[in-house]
Amino acid sequence: MIDKIVKNINTLQQLKNNDIHRKYIEYIRYPFFRNLAPDSKITFDFPITFLVGKNGGGKSSTLQSLYGCPKGYSLGDYWFTTELDPIKEFDKNRNCFIYGFKDNGLIKEVIKQRIHRDNDPDYWETAKPIKRYGMQNSQRFSPIEKDVVYLDFRTELSAFDKFFHFLKFHSNTHKTKQDFLRFYSNKLKEAFDTNKIISYYKPNRNKPKVILSKIETKIVSEILRKEFETIEIIEHNLFKDWGTSIRLKQKNINYSEAFAGSGETAVVILVHKIYNASNESLILLDEPETSLHSGAQKRLMSFLIEQCIKKKHQVVISTHSPFLIENMPNESIKVFSTLNTTGKFVIDNDRNYKEAFHELEIENTTKKIILVEDRTAQIIIDKTIEKLGKATEDIFVTKYLPGGADDINQRLTTIMEITDDTYVVFDGDQKKLQSPIDLNSIPPNQQDTSVKLKALIKSQTGCDVKFYLNGGNQSKELKEEETLRLAKKYLEFYKKNVFYLPLLIPEDxxxxxxxxxxxxxxxxxxxxxxxxxxxxxxxxxxxxxxxxxxxxxxxxxxxxxxxxxxxxxxxxxxxxxxxxxxxxxxxx
Structure with a gap:
């Protein structure tokens, strides 16, 4: 699955590089917005963007501002003023955001500001370009036209969970919540079985049933690793408040969301809404990993990438999950951090996913190893990493192997079989060739025997490297074949994983x-x-x-x-x- 994800990530990057997306928000910036540091900016360099950081770090606010970007959508749906939490404006600095999108090769900037109106205190509207915010054009552009799918998985509860766990219960006819659910579940079953609109005390207690297509059902089955035959969805208010119920059918069992895990309900809703989203939609997902184990999260990510490729969606995800951002390019990860001096949130637009682990306070148990041949080199590299910050420190561990360069060159025959995340930084005097050997640039007749390949290895390392072959009484032909394979793998590993300090010895x-x-x-x-x-x-x-x-x-x-x-x-x-x-x- 990882190979498939990596391949699709590369495809998605090519689509972005070739400007295939016609409706795409290139960036959003915040001259003055909530608790973000003034003039914060996010660049959307990859069609899927991850907002990573601790709780209360501004990620959800950012998603909601993106919701308010396209024509016909307003941030006021999610952020509004109350007596308890009034929204304050300061002098000329109104809460606002500016986003840029490309139209016929030109970037058009749109600013949306919060404007107080007597009949609507949470009204947001486009405004004329404001020069003090760095807007160059004098023309007021219309907002981008783009459908939006916004799912907050912390609040995307099933109708059953919403009633049973969160709604205050009072009934003159039912003693307990369980009695209430038993009675109204019959009405819900009737709606599922007959696809009728139920009118019990009130008209239109539900919307028409939705049956997921065979493809949608297969996708849900693959993500959850369960074999579903049919999946049905009904929106209703039979449990006092409007919510979503699902009914899942497997070969020998049927059950609703009352017996399904919350992760199952979330995946069904997500797959249905995204699979049916119109082309080039803006997909906003707030913590989609909620209630999903790591394997399901990775398969969910694979589905999202495939949908982005097929329908040219733009996706922005707020997450705490390392399993979603693993393998994603650095430019897709935006890390939210808090300034100790002001308490404001700042955004870093290009962070390695393991650095993002540090911001999430997740221990990185798979550190990359740097091997060096002397103690002074280890100190130099360790102190350089330390200067680059705690997040970088969290990625690496430097180890000094006292056997010298020849010993390390020999050890690489074992290391290359175990990991790709171990690197060697030799002293500069070990650099025998200007550039590492690239087998793709060497004619086949110069690398068709183990003797020739070992000679290439010696020209690269300065020493004879011995390969340890599989045990048993192998024929000469099999030994030669295996030595060829290992020697080629060694040279490929050397090309990617071996580097040199800039001068002959570290003391220089x-x-x-x-x-x-x-x-x-x-x-x-x-x-x-x-x-x-x-x-x-x-x-x-x-x-x-x-x-x-x-x-x-x-x-x-x-x-x-x-x-x-x-x-x-x-x-x-x-x-x-x-x-x-x-x-x-x-x-x-």
Whole structure:
């Protein structure tokens, strides 16, 4: 399933790159809106966008503002003022949002502002372009015309759950809720069985029954991993308030939402509404993972991607689930964080899904491993990662293997069989070739034997690598075939997972003579840097001899390295930028 999802994600990205979507909101920005930091902006670089963050972080408010973007829809349906929670406007800064959509190759910006009217205190209308908000055009454009499907799965309760768990019960004819449900369930069964409109005390107690198509039923069955023969839906107010009831039929059993899990009801409603949505709809989903286990969440995500491809939908999802955002491109993930200084929410538009785990306070138990060949390299990489922030720290663990480069090159024959998330960062002096070997660029007759491939590996690594073959009395032909497979896999792994520090040895990166002079003057004013230089042939010896001169013992060597690393990090020179870019590359 993962391969299918990844393939469809690539297809969806190509559709976006080729401007296939004709009705597409390219971005939305908030000069002044609720608790978002002023001038916050979300770019919709991928047809499916995820809003990730802690509860109360502005995600639902953002979904509701998107609901209010198209023509005929208003944010006032969801956000309105009350005496208890009045909506305040400040001076000229009215609550507003601005979105851009493409029309004939040009971006049209539409601003919607909250306008108080005596007969409608929650009225939102388009306004003339406001220059102080960076709107360049003088023309007021009409809103985008687009159907909207908005589902909040925290409130998308079945009629049974809504009545049984949330409505206050009072009845002159029924002693308990159970008695009430038993009586009115007969009326509901009549509606399901006959497809009649029930009139009991009130007219039109239900809407006509909907029977899901065979395709919809198959989709629900696949997501839930159950074999349903028929699925029916009825909207009614037989349980005092309007709600949705479903009836599910399997081979040997029929049951309603009263005995179905809330996740089953949610999936039925979601599949039906999205499958029947008009082309190029705006689909807004608030926590669709509610009551679904991880496998069902992944299959639900696969369905959403397929519908986006077929119908060119634009989907925005608020979620706390790592299973929905796994495998999605960085540009699809928008992370909401809280500023400690103001309490306002800020939006990061390009975050790796594992960084998003950090914001959700989900422990990342599958960290990516970076292997290095010496302790100084480990300190440099660890401190660079630390400088990039806690979210990046949560992705990586750096390990120093004391056996040296040859030992690591040999270990890769085992590592490549276990994981794709282990990387090697060698010292620069291990770089034997300008670019890693790419078998696609090498003629077949130069890679058709294990001898030739091992020669290529040696030119890349500088050492002879031994492959461990399956046990048993294999023929020479089978051994050759297996060695060929492993050697090719090794070179492919090397190309994708092995990198180098920018200079020959890590000490070259951090050694700074000016800093050494200042530190030496502070610690040992009677010593001269020239003594250290004359006794050293490279930067590693410079650091070691500096440590001895300053502290009189080698035990302080790692502390000395840390001092020079801190100085180097503060400079943020080209070598720092190279390593920073490498780490960002590994995140993806």
């Amino acid at each position: 990166i951090i050694w700074d003579e000016d800093f050494a002079k200042k530190l030496l003057k502070l610690l040992k004013p009677d010593k001269d840097i020239s003594i250290i230089k004359s006794a050293s042939s490279n930067s590693k010896e410079l650091l070691f001899n500096f440590c001895i001169q300053c502290y009189g013992e080698s035990k302080q060597y790692e502390s000395t390295v840390l001092q020079f690393v801190s100085n180097w990090l503060n400079k943020e020179d080209t070598h720092f930028l190279n390593i920073k870019n490498l780490i960002n590359q590994l995140k993806n």
